[in-house]
Amino acid sequence: ETGVTQSPTHLIKTRGQQVTLRCSSQSGHNTVSWYQQALGQGPQFIFQYYREEENGRGNFPPRFSGLQFPNYSSELNVNALELDDSALYLCASSLGGTGHSGNTIYFGEGSWLTVV
Amino acid sequence: DAKTTQPPSMDCAEGRAANLPCNHSTISGNEYVYWYRQIHSQGPQYIIHGLKNNETNEMASLIITEDRKSSTLILPHATLRDTAVYYCIVTNTGKLIFGQGTTLQVKP
Secondary structure: OOOOEEEOOEEEEOOOOOEEEEEEOOOOOOEEEEEEEOOOOOOEEEEEEEOOEEEEEOOOOOOEEEEEOOOOOEEEEEOOOOHHHOEEEEEEEEOOOOOOOOOOOEEOOOEEEEEO | OOOOEOOOEEEEEOOOOEEEEEEOOOOOOOOEEEEEEEOOOOOOEEEEEEOOOOEEOOOOEEEEOOOOOEEEEEEOOOOHHHOEEEEEEEEOOOOOOOOOOEEEEEEO
């Protein structure tokens, strides 16, 4: 419905492993942001990508990294998984960049990650 | 930290208007007010946003005070499906800092 698609929808990983989550932004949107939402909490901003460059980062360690591709799709990579990384990971896309001009920001349905 | 303050919970009768307040007393001149809602286990759903003028769309109306220090989201005829957590966010960068939001319970 929002045009933002995420995959996979659910996955289970073992502590210490690495995971890659994917996001396809809405057509024409050049900015993608990633959020982590632990159970019972509001989403927390991880980082934002604008035209393939990181454009702001929240309070997350370097083992959280990302990429944005020329078609503006994006990946979130998490290395050395910890139990506390279990959460819903959300992707949001918009048309914008360094100068936000009040464009609509749409979220995908998220990827549920469970670390055991 | 979130730059907005919202009541933790509210109730509304089905069919009545739901008025959800948000305080953003430290808002700067170029920050927009965004409203999202989230139903359990789903991604946040965009509702509406504005800068200083009141806004209306098919889902809701956004009333922003003249000094821009507070706003109200109005759902004109609440239904049971409007039961959700509602987030008010201000931003001028497109990076959304979520607070705890308001849990709206629509009752029959």
